[in-house]
Amino acid sequence: MIQDIAPHVFHNEYLPRPMGATDAVVCCEDSQILLNVTAGDTSVTFPHLSDFSADEQVHIANSNPQYLFSIDETGYFSVSAQQLPFSALQQAQPQDASQLQPAFRCASGQLLRFCPVQIFRQQPDNATAHAIMVAYHLTSWMARSRFCGRCGAKTAPHPKERAMQCSACGNLIYPQISPAVAVAVVDLPNDRILLAKGLGEFRKFALIAGFVEIGETVEECVRREVFEEVGLKLGALHYYKSQPWGLTSIEMLGFFAELSGSDALRLQETEIAEARWFSREQLSEAPVQSLSFTLIEAFRTGEYLRYLK
Ligand SMILES: [Zn+2]
Structure with missing residues (x-):
């Protein structure tokens, strides 16, 4: 099954830390997720911070990326599309214009595209499929939990728990399962x-x-x-x-x-x-x-x- 990712190891302990160069960038917008794609192939990978230029890495690291989970040593960090320096990325070559979603070329040469989350079904590698599913679960929960259900004030990620906390009344909202x-x-x-x-x-x-x-x-x-x-x-x-x-x-x-x-x-x-x-x-x-x-x-x-x- 998808969650069977051995020899890789999924770590859901909540241990937030600064984002490093080898960590994965998770950018989920509605039911689309930004992934590295290869022409003529349905397999995808997550972009890593090191795929971006030095300036872009600083920009992303300074824009408050949210720690989600790790697989092996790689941390997965949620970054909103507004935080990504797309303006600094080169537009993909014209042969990609027929694709449904915009594509971007990273400094490393990786081609990034917003893909439907359902692309997890086409992955030969369970670790990638599982990461897409868990990343989508967490980012969609965070998007739905931006305001407190008790008092209506804004929430923010809790510093020590995988929870969103109300800035006004302290109400904690945990992931919905x-x-x-x-x-x-x-x-x-x-x-x-x-x-x-x-x-x-x-x-x-x-x-x-x-x-x-x-x-x-x-x-x-x-x-x-x-x-x-x-x-x-x-x-x-x-x-x-x-x-x-x-x-x-x-x-x-x-x-x-x-x-x-x-x-x-x-x-x-x-x-x-x-x-x-x-x-x-x-x-x-x-x-x-x-x-x-x-x-x-x-x-x-x-x-x-x-x-x-
Ligand atoms: Zn509240």
Whole structure:
């Protein structure tokens, strides 16, 4: 899964420090992120402070870059687009004019472009994909937390905690992480798994999933979501693994759930377009970036049986 970045190590301890030459520049604007791109290739990297000229490095370092996290020894620092000295950067060559977003040439020769955050899905390197997701999660939370929800005054990053603090009343706002579940309902006697297609933009067969609601346990959420969406009752639940999903500020908890009773489906028409039981042979190998597809793949390969004890 995307967060599996070994041999690299993700450090989320909040240890702010001055930005150094080898640290990564994170510039996120809405759902776009500034990255090094190469013509004809979908893989990207973060720009580093050393990619900029000496004058530009001083300008960026003096513009209050915000420490986010580290991977190995590299710190990731949020810098707003207004703080970046784009005026000092050379415009990219004309052959890039057909691209959707403006491109800039760094002093080092790296070509920078604002890319959709979804570009994380196309990265062969999990460390880059994970960094894009976590950087987006943190910068979008900071952008939504610029004012205090209690008194309306401006906030600023807390010097010692990963939190935004109100300048007037001291209210602390921590990163928002919403628990959600992905449920692989399995019909053990018939060796089948339930997959469903939602009515949203994502129109592929996937698992039943949903947010944990206020006042309920994660286990109650699993049973409620499955009953609401497809009308099935569940027996034993088996926790599998979890996954941070910064794109939607989620911590996804994955379960295998045994069918109990009837296998007849009753679809929630406002949420589910189609749902079906699939045998192992009917499934093809799935990409395992997300927890949802990793659960499906664990069913297809039979690995899931280890989790049902
Ligand atoms: Zn306040």
